[in-house]
Amino acid sequence: MQDLIAEAGKCINCGFCESVCPTLPAADFVSSKGARGRVDIAKFLYRYDEIDPSPSFYSCVDCYACLSVCPAGVNAGKVSEIGRMILAKNGKAPEIAKMIVEFTMRFRNPLGVRERCADWASGMEFGSMETLFYTGNMYQLMAYLRKFGKIRRIFGHYDESLASFMRRHPSFTVMFRDLYDRDMMERMNRYLRNIVELLRRNGIDFGYLGKEEPYPGTFIYDLGFEREFREYAEYVSEIFRSHGVRRIITIDPHTYEILKYIYPKYVDFEFEVVYYMDLIETVKVPDRYAVHAPCHFSRYFDFNGYVSKVFDVNIEENPTRCCGGPDELLFPEISDRISLRRFEELKSSGLPIVTACPICYANLAKDDSVIDISEVLLRSSGSR
Amino acid sequence: MGFIEEVRTFLGDYVITRKEDLIPYMNDASYFTGEMPDAVLLPGSAEDVQRIMRLAYKYEVPVVVKGGGSSLTGSSILKGHGVVISMLRMNRIIDVNLNDKCVIVEPGVRLDDLERFLDGYGHFYPPDPASSRSATVGGSISTNAGGLRGVAYGVTKDWVLGLDVVLADGTLVKFGNRTLKRSAGYDMTALMIGSEGTLGVITKAYLKIWPKPERIARILAFFRTIDDAGKAISEIKEHTIPEMAEFMDKISLDSVPEAITYPDGTNYALIVDASGPVETLQRRKDQIESILKRYAIETWSTTDEKEMNRIYLARKGLYASILRLRKNENEYIVIGDIVVPVSELPSTLKEIEKARDGDGVRSALFGHIGDGNIHANIFADLSDEEAMARVNRFMMDMAMIAVKHGGSVSAEHGIGIEKRKLLIEEMRYNDNMRTLDLMKSIKHLFDPKNILNRGNIFEQDAGSDS
Numbered sequence: 055m056q057d058l059i060a061e062a063g064k065c066i067n068c069g070f071c072e073s074v075c076p077t078l079p080a081a082d083f084v085s086s087k088g089a090r091g092r093v094d095i096a097k098f099l100y101r102y103d104e105i106d107p108s109p110s111f112y113s114c115v116d117c118y119a120c121l122s123v124c125p126a127g128v129n130a131g132k133v134s135e136i137g138r139m140i141l142a143k144n145g146k147a148p149e150i151a152k153m154i155v156e157f158t159m160r161f162r163n164p165l166g167v168r169e170r171c172a173d174w175a176s177g178m179e180f181g182s183m184e185t186l187f188y189t190g191n192m193y194q195l196m197a198y199l200r201k202f203g204k205i206r207r208i209f210g211h212y213d214e215s216l217a218s219f220m221r222r223h224p225s226f227t228v229m230f231r232d233l234y235d236r237d238m239m240e241r242m243n244r245y246l247r248n249i250v251e252l253l254r255r256n257g258i259d260f261g262y263l264g265k266e267e268p269y270p271g272t273f274i275y276d277l278g279f280e281r282e283f284r285e286y287a288e289y290v291s292e293i294f295r296s297h298g299v300r301r302i303i304t305i306d307p308h309t310y311e312i313l314k315y316i317y318p319k320y321v322d323f324e325f326e327v328v329y330y331m332d333l334i335e336t337v338k339v340p341d342r343y344a345v346h347a348p349c350h351f352s353r354y355f356d357f358n359g360y361v362s363k364v365f366d367v368n369i370e371e372n373p374t375r376c377c378g379g380p381d382e383l384l385f386p387e388i389s390d391r392i393s394l395r396r397f398e399e400l401k402s403s404g405l406p407i408v409t410a411c412p413i414c415y416a417n418l419a420k421d422d423s424v425i426d427i428s429e430v431l432l433r434s435s436g437s438r
Numbered sequence: 439m440g441f442i443e444e445v446r447t448f449l450g451d452y453v454i455t456r457k458e459d460l461i462p463y464m465n466d467a468s469y470f471t472g473e474m475p476d477a478v479l480l481p482g483s484a485e486d487v488q489r490i491m492r493l494a495y496k497y498e499v500p501v502v503v504k505g506g507g508s509s510l511t512g513s514s515i516l517k518g519h520g521v522v523i524s525m526l527r528m529n530r531i532i533d534v535n536l537n538d539k540c541v542i543v544e545p546g547v548r549l550d551d552l553e554r555f556l557d558g559y560g561h562f563y564p565p566d567p568a569s570s571r572s573a574t575v576g577g578s579i580s581t582n583a584g585g586l587r588g589v590a591y592g593v594t595k596d597w598v599l600g601l602d603v604v605l606a607d608g609t610l611v612k613f614g615n616r617t618l619k620r621s622a623g624y625d626m627t628a629l630m631i632g633s634e635g636t637l638g639v640i641t642k643a644y645l646k647i648w649p650k651p652e653r654i655a656r657i658l659a660f661f662r663t664i665d666d667a668g669k670a671i672s673e674i675k676e677h678t679i680p681e682m683a684e685f686m687d688k689i690s691l692d693s694v695p696e697a698i699t700y701p702d703g704t705n706y707a708l709i710v711d712a713s714g715p716v717e718t719l720q721r722r723k724d725q726i727e728s729i730l731k732r733y734a735i736e737t738w739s740t741t742d743e744k745e746m747n748r749i750y751l752a753r754k755g756l757y758a759s760i761l762r763l764r765k766n767e768n769e770y771i772v773i774g775d776i777v778v779p780v781s782e783l784p785s786t787l788k789e790i791e792k793a794r795d796g797d798g799v800r801s802a803l804f805g806h807i808g809d810g811n812i813h814a815n816i817f818a819d820l821s822d823e824e825a826m827a828r829v830n831r832f833m834m835d836m837a838m839i840a841v842k843h844g845g846s847v848s849a850e851h852g853i854g855i856e857k858r859k860l861l862i863e864e865m866r867y868n869d870n871m872r873t874l875d876l877m878k879s880i881k882h883l884f885d886p887k888n889i890l891n892r893g894n895i896f897e898q899d900a901g902s903d904s
Contacts (some may be wrong), residue, residue: 064767068467068758069507069572073548082452083480083526083546084459090507091462098461105458123571125758 055099058136062096065128071120075130076376077113080391086110087388089120089130096133108148111137113385115392116276117349117376138278149217150384151277156221159282162268162289163191165198166227169265170234174243178250183261183297187253190270190309193246196416197239198230199382205233206386238419241426242412248428249305249330255435256334260303268293272312276380280320287321294325301326303333307351307411315354331360331410331427336434342366343430344403346396346418348411349376357410361427364434367408375399379413393417397424441497442477442521448489452480452527463522464515466507467569469770469820470855472515475502475522482527484602484610484641490523491639492608500892503635505577506548508569510773511854513581513634517893523639525576531555532642540599540616541647545576545640561647564591567850568754576640582632584850586754589683589808590713591648593850595631602642603630606885616644629880634852635891637884651713654681655723656746659734660704664791666733667706668784671807673729674710675780680726681711683808684753690804690815693759697752701736708734708807709753753804760802760815768821772829774801774814774836778845783810789839790814797832799825811849812840834860841867853895861895 071089072078078088085091092114095107114134121129141147147155158164163171171194180187220226253260271286294302302325304310314327345367347357361367378392397420400407409415410427418424446453454460455477464472476499481487494501500520507514516522529546536559543552549563549570556562566585567573573583579601584593591597600614613626630637661667671683686707691700700707710730712722723739730737740746752759760771778786787803790812794801805812814836818829837847837860847860865874878896881888 060767066467066758066761066771067465067507068569070758073506073550073572078526083524084454085462085478085524086456086459088462091459094462094465095458098464102457102461105461106456107458110458125755126761 055140058096058099058133058140061129061133061136062093064126065090065093065097066126067094068125070123070125071128071130074119074123076117076119076378076392076395077115077381077385077388080378080388080395081113081385087113089114092134092137093128093130096137099137106146107137108141108146109385110134111141112148112151112277113381113388115376115378115380118353119349119375135276135278138276139280140278142278143280147278148384149214149221151279153217153221154383155274155277155279155282157224157227158269158271158274159286160224161227163195164269164273165195165230166224167191167195167198167231167234168268170231171195172265172267174246175262175264178247178262180262181259183263183299185258185260185301185303186294186297186299187250187260187262188270188302188304188309188313189246189267190272190304190306191267192306192309193242193412194239195269196412197234197236197242200235200238200416201233203382203386204235238416241419245412245415245426245428246305248426248432252334252428252431252435253303253330258303258333261297261299263293263297266293270309270312272308275312275316284320287317287323291317291321291323291325299325301328303328303330305330306413307348308413311350311354329355331431334431334435336364336431338363339365339430339434341430341433342405343408344400344405345408346375346377346400346410346414348409348414351410361408361410365430377409377411377414377417379417382417389417394420441493441499444493445477445479445490449479449481449486452482454478454480463504463524466504466509466512466514468510468512468515468854468856469772469818470512470515472502472512473518473520475516476519478522478524480524480527484604487523487604487639487641488608488610490608491604491606494521494889495607495887498887498889500889501639502891503576503580503639505545505574505580506569506572508567508573508577509581509854510775510851511581511848511856513852513854513891513894514577517855520889520892525574525639528641529574534559534561534647535616536561536647538616539618539647541645542616543575543643543645545574545579545643547575549573549575549578556647557650560650562650563597563645563647565594565597566754568757575643575645579631579640579643580634581852582850584806584809584811586682586684586750586806588806588811588850590679590681595628597646598627598631598643599646600644601627601630601640603638604641605638606887606890610641611638614644618646632852634854634894636881636894637890639890651681652715653713653719653741654746655712655719655739655741656749657710657712657723657727657730657737657739658698658749659708659710659730659737660700661706661708661734662703664706664787665784667708667807668787670730670733671708671710671783672781674726675808677729678722678725680808681713682709683711683806684709685803685805685807685812686753686756687803689763689802690756690760693756693763693802694752697748703735709749710808756802756804757813757815763802764817766819768819769817770820772816772818772833773851774816774833775811775849775851776836776840776845776847777809777811777849778840778843780808780810782843782845783807783812786839786843786845787812790836793835793839794832797828797835799828799832801832806849810845834863838863838867855893858895858897
């Protein structure tokens, strides 16, 4: 609670954060679901015992757009993050959040589809585990989430009672195994194979855990379940250790972030974590794209600088624009509105759209003009 | 059925009553905290506003209208029980007409969004308060907001052609329209500007727009004394109107070291813009710079867009940058906002500095020197009663210095609840209490039940039947 008060206490309430917060317009301008409102609620938590700040903190998409404009250096995203940890610790997280965490702890994958997540590599040969190609199941899971989204749009919300039911009957997750969007799965599998090909063209030898590969636990951390996250991170670290892994090649921004920056805060994590784009050589191709910079990646990496060396790109003033992905399960309507708005912004350029994160891709791929960056990198790499 | 239930029949989920959703509406950008509203209403149209106000009038429910919540004087928070009407859903840019030099917008459009939109047409809407990122058109009209361009373009009142307004009883009235001039009885549009939500709810604004200046040159000048800076700006204004003329003291300069570095001996700086077509820009810049050189330790100028923008953003973000100099995170920034005739600036600034030192407060001084507007960003620890008493004493001293120099206690932030006492003192000093009475009479005429932003500008009972 002290951390929460310290972060929120710096706020001068100027409202700049609110003007860039993607969830505020997506939530019909209800202030509690915008950056300033979240900080305000944090400031007043001590005064009102009976309030439920869960929708406010859990609807934050952690894009940190707020931080990029805050004159007082307040990170409203961090406020939400701390707020979620307090709620989770006190058992006040939403049922859906609890369900996701329990499934992940139990199945080492949020949907219990870990083994299916290795299908893309069927028939492929891999090398030494000293360098590990780690998908974190992220690309693969998007095909399932796309299907869930379609079902929700037909039948309405997955509500808290459904989540409660699923928590009581986790074996029902068996029905998830074939509940994926086939077209999305094909595209995701192709992108995974693109990345493998890119690394191989650059002479990199690596292993892959296949059906044993666990999800990295990003949801557990993002939903505020610190104790469970520590336990889970220990488990994942031990898997890496038991296979003699020394270096981990990550291929999506969320997995890179959690392994590189969060794991070491919670567990002994002696592994070198790298991003695949850092390992491949490219030459500039004569194409022009509208690029959606992944907000999590832009915190650590000059993404726009990187891609502008690969192709011509529309550089935007504010790199932290969310695709809506993080709200997909808990606040699907907010997620839909953010992603639609972002898609329309990108589409207005008249250019094909490039994403560099499977979550961004799944949320923004509303037509065939959207591709994963690995498609372009492959052309860039191949044209040497 | 009560007020909230009746509103819910047509506004549905846009009626907010959950306590956790109401909390954010207890604050604006001032250091005041208001009451928790009974409900927050989010209308999507003028018709929604009309229906809300008819019911508020019927049930005598106090109403506060809120835009971007960037008020620095507490003018958009509740001072008792009642409801908040948030205008953020009404954020459409309805029409722009370059022949008429007019853009028609809803009140919830944020000023920076409008700026970006008009930029696409090579035009701009000049009022540019430092809060333009969050401030809305409706809110800035309600406080007659100014900004950095005030010296050349004036303030909000100079750029509003007409307004659609919903009155306290729900009647929709149209004050002015899209014509650039009119002389048809009282100027009701002007009356609404700066009325801080006490007379009606703005539902549409017809704003005058202007072509962007073709070219700008930005000059920085550094001074040893306030007299030198004051004389320089007075002389410039004798000969020309600069595009912008801003003043910063040393504390202000120290808060933006990455944007502005200054030579030894500097205590004050001016940022002055010259503008014009390519053919005349150099001459105008030279004219201004030659005057500045006579008084300054050093001057420096640029026409590089990136460099100019860096300086502009540093100045515009000064309120925020000064936060870096807080001694601890309990310190808030209380902002003084006075105005005097430009010719009175040097002596006014000297007296304010003396009062600041005498009152024992820490404060940066800066402002729109071209139009006589001085801001004091005062570091204020809200948890320290004694320190707050000193802050309040300095606010009063500063206000009265302005009044004695023929100025006013509020230049561009309005009165809100913060300056109610200062407003009375200004009127009293000028033997002008009748004006205050007229204001209260107007309030009563517009809002006989005193339901609109009750307690703002005047104490709670102003304009009521009691």
